Amino acid sequence: MSPQNPLPEDPIAEARRQWVAHGWGSVADGMAAVTSVMRAHQIMLSRVEKVLRPHGLTFARYEMLMLLVFARNGALPMNKASARLQVHPTSVTNVVDRLEAAGLVRRQPHPSDRRTTLVEVTDEGRRLAGVATGRLNDVVFAEPGLTGPGVEQLVTVLTELRRDAGDFVEP
Numbered sequence: 001m002s003p004q005n006p007l008p009e010d011p012i013a014e015a016r017r018q019w020v021a022h023g024w025g026s027v028a029d030g031m032a033a034v035t036s037v038m039r040a041h042q043i044m045l046s047r048v049e050k051v052l053r054p055h056g057l058t059f060a061r062y063e064m065l066m067l068l069v070f071a072r073n074g075a076l077p078m079n080k081a082s083a084r085l086q087v088h089p090t091s092v093t094n095v096v097d098r099l100e101a102a103g104l105v106r107r108q109p110h111p112s113d114r115r116t117t118l119v120e121v122t123d124e125g126r127r128l129a130g131v132a133t134g135r136l137n138d139v140v141f142a143e144p145g146l147t148g149p150g151v152e153q154l155v156t157v158l159t160e161l162r163r164d165a166g167d168f169v170e171p
Contacts, residue, residue, distance in 0.1 A: 012036055043145070051135045055128060056102060064095045065104060065129040068121035075120035077110060086167070104128060
C-alpha cells in the first residue's frame with residue numbers, strides 16, 4: 001500500500017486485537033512490535049530504492065559503494081566488506097559482480113596476500129555514490145518520516161535491540 005492509498009484502519013492494531021481475542025495476549029505486544037518494525041522496514045526500503053533505482057543501484061549496491069568510498073584507500077578485501085556489511089560472502093560477491101559489470105568497482109589482487117581479492121571503487125563509482133548520497137540526503141534522510149525527537153528515540157530503541165541481539169559490542 002502506498003501513502004496515496006492508506007488503509008482505513010491500522011492492520012497491525014487489528015492483528016494485535018485478534019492475538020488477544022485468540023488467547024495470545026501475553027505476546028500480542030511483541031507481535032505488534034515485530035510486525036511494525038517489518039512494515040517500517042518495507043516503507044523505508046521502498047523510499048530508498050525509489051531514489052536509487054534511476055541510478056541503477058539497489059540499497060545493497062549503494063552500501064557497498066559507500067563502504068568503499070569511506071575506506072582509507074577506496075578498497076577493501078572482499079571478506080572484510082562482508083563482515084562490515086554483516087552479510088554472507090556470497091551476497092557480497094553478487095553485489096560486487098553487478099557493480100563491476102557497471103564499471104563502478106574493480107577487483108584487484110591483494111598486494112601481500114595472494115589468497116585475498118580486494119574490491120576497489122572506481123572514479124565513476126565514487127562519482128555515482130556522491131550523486132546518490134545527495135539524493136538520499138535530500139529526499140529520504142532529511143525527512144525520514146519522524147520528527148527530530150522521534151528519530152532520536154527510534155535510533156536509541158533500535159540500537160538497544162541490535163546490541164542485545166549481538167549485532168555489535170559497545171566499548
